[in-house]
Amino acid sequence: KAGVTQTPRYLIKTRGQQVTLSCSPISGHRSVSWYQQTPGQGLQFLFEYFSETQRNKGNFPGRFSGRQFSNSRSEMNVSTLELGDSALYLCASSFTVSGANVLTFGAGSRLTVL
């Protein structure tokens, strides 16, 4: 079956702009988690959605938001972009609320903020 699909794969924005990233989970998976990967920081948890509800949220400012649709697809939005938002944004899905379940990651969306 198809894996986790993230779009776009690469994008360049300028400071102050906003960006929306999309994630299509594995068919049948109802949980979608988002992570930010930057050099030296590893994978930082952004949020998790399950059945259209945010189940958990990391320590990111309110400029970072997300949502999940009834078909389990998820989007994350970053408003008023800052240079430090340049990162690889990874989406992961699992059948249930992630917990100790193995996450299946997409290839990521690499965002560059100029």
Add this chain to the structure above:
Amino acid sequence: DQQVKQNSPSLSVQEGRISILNCDYTNSMFDYFLWYKKYPAEGPTFLISISSIKDKNEDGRFTVFLNKSAKHLSLHIVPSQPGDSAVYFCAAIGSFGNEKLTFGTGTRLTIIP
């Protein structure tokens, strides 16, 4: 506050030798640990896991050891192969609520042919 730490950002190992990747954690409530492997331009993929009720789990060339008293786990790869060159992340989670997976900063392993 980095609750899961991988203190070695990089490691180089000769092909055929043993690779040992280390991970330390500070939260004693973590009770399940996982290792993920990441190639460039790909998302991380699950490698192996261990529950806190065990001190060792083995899967082929990969073995994870857990020392709860030291809050330390390690991943052993033997023998190391060129295809093992990747970034390895350890991750931890506790069953104390609606928790999320906490990842370390990663170790870049390079296998030298």
